Amino acid sequence: MFIALCRSDAVQTKVMKSKYSSAAGTAYVTYENCIVPKKNLIGTENKGFQIIMSNFNHERWMITVVCIARARICTEEGAETSSGSIWIEKETFKWSMQRKVFGKPLVEQPVIREKLAQMFAGVETCTQMLYDITYNMIGMGSGGAEVGARIALLKYQTTRMNHMVADNAVQVLGGRGVTQTGMGRVVEVFSRMYKIPAVYGGSEEIMADLAVRTAIKGYPKQARL
Ligand SMILES: Cc1cc2nc3c(=O)[nH]c(=O)nc-3n(C[C@H](O)[C@H](O)[C@H](O)COP(=O)(O)OP(=O)(O)OC[C@H]3O[C@@H](n4cnc5c(N)ncnc54)[C@H](O)[C@@H]3O)c2cc1C
Structure with missing residues (x-):
């Protein structure tokens, strides 16, 4: 031994x-x-799971903050530090305004505007959910089943939104969306990395399950339509 x-x-x-x-x-x-x-020994023997779980509400909240910020950068514009100076990247929205195809800006294509609308709506919806939950956490604390379920639902919605943003951003950027240098590099990195938070900190399926199970637990047994 x-x-x-x-x-x-x-x-x-x-x-x-x-x-x-x-x-x-x-x-x-x-x-x-x-x-x-x-x-x-940290804590009590065989009670390690509870210690791990006590961290998760904060961790998942933080993960959603980062995921929403990255999706917003992909949708609008990104700023990146390179050799000590700030370079402003033009990403999906800006690219669709500046890129001309068949003599007119990409944004004049209805199919492109639809993709942008999905991205704007996705980012804004998750941002508002995040604000709402954060406001409640300030007042009610970050523990408890209800807060945990709402954060789980937010994380689930956010990583699904990231999936759509990555897909749409690459389509709008075209070849630039899959090249690791140049104008589309922020989108390229996002589309390569966005799945990681859909697994860590609680995978999408487990987040969805936690939220719905909590709703089932709190549902009045006698309730009928
Ligand atoms: C880069 C990285 C870093 C990580 N760092 C940490 C860390 O520091 N600390 C930490 O605690 N965890 C960390 N994780 C998370 C952890 O390592 C696992 O990846 C995570 O808990 C998922 O478990 P698994 O990979 O074994 O997938 P599995 O449990 O094998 O699941 C595979 C798939 O099945 C789905 N699934 C599993 N069970 C169910 C179910 N009951 N119902 C429906 N669907 C289900 C899952 O959602 C998933 O999509 C990290 C993950 C990654 C990718």
């Missing part, structure tokens, strides 16, 4: 490559014949 304090023969880690940030240190961890000293 070995004491599990840090990497040793008993505790080993192996880097797992993923398209998420390498700074996250995603790794395969193995424990072989190791024991954990009592003083290293």
